[in-house]
Amino acid sequence: MPFTVATWNINSVRLRLDLVQRYLGEHAPDVLCLQETKCPDELFPREAFEALGYGHVAIHGQKGYHGVAVISKLPFGDVVRQTFCGIEHARHLSVRLEVNGRPLRLHNFYVPAGGDEPDPAINDKFKHKLDFIEEMRRVTSFAEPETSAILVGDLNIAPYETDVWSHKQLLKIVSHTPVETEGLLVAMQDGAWADLIRARVPMEEKVYTWWSYRAKDWLAADKGRRLDHIWGSGDLVPRLLGHSILKDARGWDRPSDHVPLSVTLDL
């Protein structure tokens, strides 16, 4: 049975509720993970998703900043909201669900962006980002026995050369510096995660999920980066049926600067 999990940095779930509704209506993933909801839990538009058949919603929000949510057609349990680096930011949420009898742990992450200056000695936000991905190494795909695992989210790092529009021009730009890309790949290796999008897209092919608001013509310039990711435990790789990166959504009215992406698995 095909199971589709999607992830989208929505940059305010209340402002862009119509876009989320459109995405769910047109693409109907089984589970959608949101980041940057920027919404206190008591104001989260839960009912709007329930009305669309997404009766199971978990949120980890805070006022004004960050915030993650899991919106699901399928029931889930064992909701965990982890904090990282001892900092009380709403950047993680995980749930346990069962798809056709197969237990599945799903992690939803919003990794700190890291500011502009890629030097942890002078930029606390960059230090926080490096510490955060260091701590992510302990989030593994094999943590629970007999349980498959998926990790999605805005990881704010484009690890490979073909994950950015210009590798050379971005080497000193936060999101593509070697200390970040190497750190993220170590976290992926330590957790025995497989990059499910790169399992579908040849490494030679450029893939982006984010285009800056600042470009005057984002589509013509096409200076994107692959900041959003879907990782899975190794057992899921042979079960991959398809993937989608909805670049069109960047051109929707009042868009997020990130687009939704998903994988479909045969579970």
Add this chain to the structure above:
DNA sequence: ATGGTCGGCTCCCGA
């Protein structure tokens, strides 16, 4: 050429 544009209990900060 070091800009530019978003969103949020907004006149700055984080992205």
